[in-house]
Amino acid sequence: MSNQILKPVDSSKIHPLLAHHTAHLGADRDDIRGAIDRLIHNLINIEDKDGKFLLRLDDGRVLDTKGWHGFEWTHGVGLYGVYKVWELTGDPKAWDIMTSWFEARFKEGMPSRNINTVAPFLTLAYLFDRTGDRRYLPYIDRWAEWVYNEMPRTEEGGFQHIVYNSVNNQQLWDDTLMMSVLPLAKFGLLLNRPHYVEEAKRQFLVHIKYLADRKTGLWFHGWTFDGRHNFANALWARGNSWVTIVIPEFIELLNLPEGDAFRQHLVSTLEAQVKALAQFQSPSGLWPTLLDDPTSYDEAAASAGFAYGILKAVRKGYISKDYEALGVKAALAVRKHINDAGELTQVSFGTPVFNTLQEYKDIPLTSMPFGQAMALLTMGELLVRFI
Template sequence: MPLKAHGIPSSNVHSAISLLINGLVNIKDTSGEFLMTLPDGRVIDTKGWNDWEWTHGVGLYGLWQHHVLTGSSSSLEVIEEWFRNRFAEGGTTKNINTMAAMLTLCCLYEHEKQHGGDSAKEATKYLAHLEAWADWAMNDLIRTRQHGLQHVTYLDDNHQQLWADTLVMTCLPLAKIGLVLNKPQYIAEAKRQFLLHSQYLFDAPTGLFFHGWQFYDESNPAPTDQPHLQGHNFARARWARGNSWATIAIPELISLLNLDPEHDPLAVHLVSVLRAQIEALLPLQAKNGLWCTLLDVPESEGSYPEASATAGFAAGMLKACRLRLFPKKDCERYTESAVKAAKAVLDNVSVDGELLSTSFGTGMGSDYQHYKNIPITPMPYGQAMALLALGEFLRLYI
């Protein structure tokens, strides 16, 4: 009989992960509706595997974690092939989202360098890419007021805007590159960005994160009757997937940098923020294990259940408890919620390896209706986030 954890046979989790990996690398945009046409004429396939966007960055890291945990050679080969093909095509534009892939590339560089021989020679091919992307993030990526990383994407500079997504897409890769290449200034910058983003995005009264922040400046001045205001949080939306980036990123940064959660000042602060967020999440989780796309807006008011954010919450909560960031009694409650979420993720993995109940890509909204109107459609970042969740869940069987 297969080993069970919380009533789930390990074979069920392995089967779901296999489906998700297959769905991630074989998903196709048969209609063309998910193609992104850039001003320079390039067309980015946001649904398919053979292109370069944040979806691929998250998916690569999910595959990497699967390789680390299981020793899967096939996951490693998929990662190596993806980078080999993207570099042969000439790479892509550097922006917040496209840098997400550098986290896995840095792990791959470290792995192959340590193995010596031909692997070490292969690693040298990655070094120039890591150096160039980290240098760009440090010196050329546009900063907002207070030196925050502006959420620049393929289509929009998002002038003077901070988004929660940036923590995973750019800050984690920058921290990892700094660690591996012995560039303490990169690590310091990543830490600074975590502090800045929590300063402007964390909503202390609710314990949740806002989706984004907009600084006022000369081109976008404060209201004339309130000239003292420095900016705003758009719709003040506590959007689920945006919140899940913080849930993933905080324990990931603490783990990457081996920060002491009891004595390192940054770690102490981030653990406190994460704990407040998880405490807020627990009563908002539905009986079926999912959270709504607007966390504190009920489904009866048009905020539908959303699986990709649920996967992100499960991944972050399980990792935080595995790292023992919270007292044991708290982790028992958090793990119970995370397992419930992981079961909901399993329930939403289709036979084609797609994560159902996933919302389409979501730009910054000026009102709640914007988020309620985002359609539900399988997208590869659903598979990617589910991989992170179920990969972390697999550790319960060890």
């Protein structure tokens, strides 16, 4: 008996309810899986060959934020992308990449604590969940204690976005939700400390209050209580994409039930953002790095984050299925920017909060671990649809 071959047919010839469930995607399962493998290979082999993107601190430390062997938010997001691939596929190579990265960092010693260096511990918490490896627990416990008890706070108790080279006094950034707030919620569940979870919820509310733009539904990159303003009022794409990623992750992680008031608030916040994103998507399927400025360059990492968050939120039933086409268009555009070497192209380098919009437009493009990871999230969400 010959093998059955399922091929998409002319959609006009069959009722939508009877169509094959992947016919509308315009994507090929084997191509997506191949892209995932190449993305991971590129992720762990990225190098800053000329030192152009090294972070040089006043105390003499030199940090590699681009290569795979540093300890920054870039690596934290990278690890999370690899973990999500492992969760979906069980790929032993993905598991080895994560555990080897942590083993190497444990030998080197821990970095200074800030908003961004918390990010890798989200993946470590998931690894501990899976293995029960007691060596991981002291690291998770100590860093969780620091986030809850010692992390600098702004007025109203928001997490101040302190980073390696700046304390960013009284500043809230939308990046914080991904880098420290989502990890804190996971720590609370893992360590059976519900007050951590409640604090993570409160951080969401504070950040929504000061960063969500009521006029558009999009998010400003930053807010400062020192002068009480949103800096350049930048509706920066990648900052917005952290929100699109983290809201579905947060709802799923906490298993917030339908009817829960906090879940409803998060969903309405996400819906407002996605509705606005539909208006600003470029013809290419990507989004410009300043969402409301079509003269700014299209940025693939943010677009990958949007695609992932939208598609996952649709799949989980958090937002309307009417938005699926928006997410699929973006995901296919991201796929086009994964080259044969596995690099996600058109990715902007790490970006602080700026006081002018032009500074966002001037950020250089380069391959980065977080870009690779955000593409992994997107390709994984497409792959789920073939199951």
